Amino acid sequence: MRREVRGVVRSMVLASVWLAGCAGTVKAPYPKLQADTSPAAIARGAAIFHASCESCHRGGDNETASGAPLHELPSYMGKFHASNLTSHPTAGIGSATDEELARVIRYAVSRDGRLMVMPSYGMGDKDLAAVLGFLRSGHPLFTPDPTPAPRSEFSFIGGLGFRIITGNEPIPRPPLGIPVPEKAATLEYGRYMAHDVYDCASCHTPGFSPRKTEGDEVFSGGMSFKDPEGQDVESSNITFHGTGLAHWTLEDFTRAVKDGIAPDGSALRSPMPRFRGMDAVEAQALYDYLRSVPPKKNNVDGARPRLTANSVRPTWVTKLDGAESEDGSESTTVAEAASATTTGTGAASHGSATTVASNTAGGTMPQGSATTVAGSATHGSAATAASNTAGGATPHGSATTVTSNTAAGTTSPATTPVASSPAPRKPRPAAPKVDAPKLFTQLGCAGCHAPGARYHEQLARASRRSDTELVRWVRNPEQFQPGTPMPTYADLLDERTALALVRWVKSGGPATLAPAAH
Numbered sequence: 001m002r003r004e005v006r007g008v009v010r011s012m013v014l015a016s017v018w019l020a021g022c023a024g025t026v027k028a029p030y031p032k033l034q035a036d037t038s039p040a041a042i043a044r045g046a047a048i049f050h051a052s053c054e055s056c057h058r059g060g061d062n063e064t065a066s067g068a069p070l071h072e073l074p075s076y077m078g079k080f081h082a083s084n085l086t087s088h089p090t091a092g093i094g095s096a097t098d099e100e101l102a103r104v105i106r107y108a109v110s111r112d113g114r115l116m117v118m119p120s121y122g123m124g125d126k127d128l129a130a131v132l133g134f135l136r137s138g139h140p141l142f143t144p145d146p147t148p149a150p151r152s153e154f155s156f157i158g159g160l161g162f163r164i165i166t167g168n169e170p171i172p173r174p175p176l177g178i179p180v181p182e183k184a185a186t187l188e189y190g191r192y193m194a195h196d197v198y199d200c201a202s203c204h205t206p207g208f209s210p211r212k213t214e215g216d217e218v219f220s221g222g223m224s225f226k227d228p229e230g231q232d233v234e235s236s237n238i239t240f241h242g243t244g245l246a247h248w249t250l251e252d253f254t255r256a257v258k259d260g261i262a263p264d265g266s267a268l269r270s271p272m273p274r275f276r277g278m279d280a281v282e283a284q285a286l287y288d289y290l291r292s293v294p295p296k297k298n299n300v301d302g303a304r305p306r307l308t309a310n311s312v313r314p315t316w317v318t319k320l321d322g323a324e325s326e327d328g329s330e331s332t333t334v335a336e337a338a339s340a341t342t343t344g345t346g347a348a349s350h351g352s353a354t355t356v357a358s359n360t361a362g363g364t365m366p367q368g369s370a371t372t373v374a375g376s377a378t379h380g381s382a383a384t385a386a387s388n389t390a391g392g393a394t395p396h397g398s399a400t401t402v403t404s405n406t407a408a409g410t411t412s413p414a415t416t417p418v419a420s421s422p423a424p425r426k427p428r429p430a431a432p433k434v435d436a437p438k439l440f441t442q443l444g445c446a447g448c449h450a451p452g453a454r455y456h457e458q459l460a461r462a463s464r465r466s467d468t469e470l471v472r473w474v475r476n477p478e479q480f481q482p483g484t485p486m487p488t489y490a491d492l493l494d495e496r497t498a499l500a501l502v503r504w505v506k507s508g509g510p511a512t513l514a515p516a517a518h
Contacts, residue, residue: 026168028109029175031102033125035132045134046482047277048127051198054483055273056082056118058141065141066092067149072225072271073117077158080117081150083110085135088144098132105131107170117152117162120171120210122196124180141483162208171210185281190289193282194219198275200286204235220244220296221303227270227447236269236303241295247307254283260487264305265314267444267487274485276478434497436504437513443489445510452515463506470502471495 036045059068059082070080086092093101100111105128108120121128135142154162181189194200201213206222221237221244237244245253252263257275260268278286305311440446449459462470473480475490475498493501 025113026109026115026170027113028103028107028170030099031106031125031128031175032099033102033129033132033176035098035136036126036129037133037136041126041130041133042137044127045130045132045137046139048123048131048197049134050277050483051273051275052121053085053131054141055271055485057085058483063140064143064145066145066147070117070152071230072227074224074226076155077117077162078152078154079150080152082118084145084147084149085142086145087138087142088146091146091148092142092144093135094144098136101132101135102128106173106175109170115162115166115168115170119199119202120173121199122171122173122178124178124192124196125176126180127197128178165208166210183281185284185288187285187289187292189282190285190287190292193286194289198286200238200290203272204238217296217298219290219293220298221300222298225271233269233271233302234300235272237296237298237300238290239293239296240291241297242306243297243299244295245290246295247309247311250284250287252307253287254278254280255491257283257286258488259491260485261489261492262305263307263311263313265442265492266304267447269302270447270485274478274483274487276482276488434500434504436501436509439497439501440504440510440513443492444487446513448486449510450513450515451511456510459505459510467499467502467506470506471498474498474502 036042054065056070057065057067062068065085067082067084070082073080084092087094089095096111103109104111104116105121105123108116108118110116123131181192183189195213201218203223204221205212205215205218206220206224207217212218219237219239221235223235225233225235227233240246240248248256248263255261256263256268258278260272260274262268440449447453448455450456462473465473475493475495476488477484477486478488489498
């Protein structure tokens, strides 16, 4: 009896090893593509890489794309680790040919011939060459790292299921000749972005079959993932049904996919990436394409928000620099909070009076406005300007007093009405009232930075930075790290509110919160 049991156990172990080793052994062609290292191609490749690749291949505090554990996949499938994509010749891709890398991306087949759990991308030849160009660009992300990534291993159940579902074959695609549609706000280009570049279809369609995006459930959500804290999460329904994106505006959608902020002001759930490089044309095309998909009813647990035609966005979502703070005073800048110095980051409202100091060289101030260091007075405002201009011109359409010392430029006082005196300066307002602990939770920061969360220690180290730098990090983290999963909060927090939050963080506030759930 014991011998029979040992025989069964041994057979299961051997079968598990066989499946783990063979579930990905396939044949796939090598696209004969070369990396496009032109500046335009590298910029395009960077946008795609930051959106679709970096979140998996650069984990935690890593400064390079040296690979990371793929915690997002269900543990019953096995243990998986993203590859080291640095330029190291053995641990990374330094010795890989462009054709080998193109096969990995187009067919999800590893260099040793295994079918991988990563998505395969049907992007056109031009875009694929651009991604290869970025990988070869010498960007700091690809600084050689000699640490080899651990080999991904299927469990017995995972290997068996993966082999059955995929048929142990990659998605059939031609190795060459896949076109990139003309970039325009069209359904064709939107479909290309949703299926072949950003791969929205794979993540927002339930199941693991490589053919699932051709079925009726495409974009209906429900694919299972793990968030950074190990909690189960299912992808959202992104059809325009009431259980999905019905009543989302283009502005709602663009902010969500670019900045990671939902219309109710909450952070999008991990592992949803941020498509920072998406421009207005791409956003419009993708939005219109998803609206053209037949709506599917699928009320995914935890997905948010459910909007109606009468949904009102919270006022704090649209609070920008120059808006009123909670105590009714006008919001100002970080520098004003730290000292009496004005940095001029706020935008003056229509018809208001603004004092502007400008020192331009070879530039033209915009027509109908007078600008500050990082903001503008809108059309029709009265402004006083002190200008030292080289090759520049003053704006038209606003009331302006000009003190000019020009070189290779002219002013036109005859066509510009003269204001008699600058507007009186308002008293410096008091700091806004900020409930920092509540805001920290409301913004979704606690999920990543509370005690025990994945990025808690990273936040502690960041606290050694200056207030001004941290405020910039909070509002626009993508300016420091383009592929960061951290949402962009610039549309939610003005500088003074961000400063109050930063000072609470630096004082040790997050340590007082309840530990993150696991």
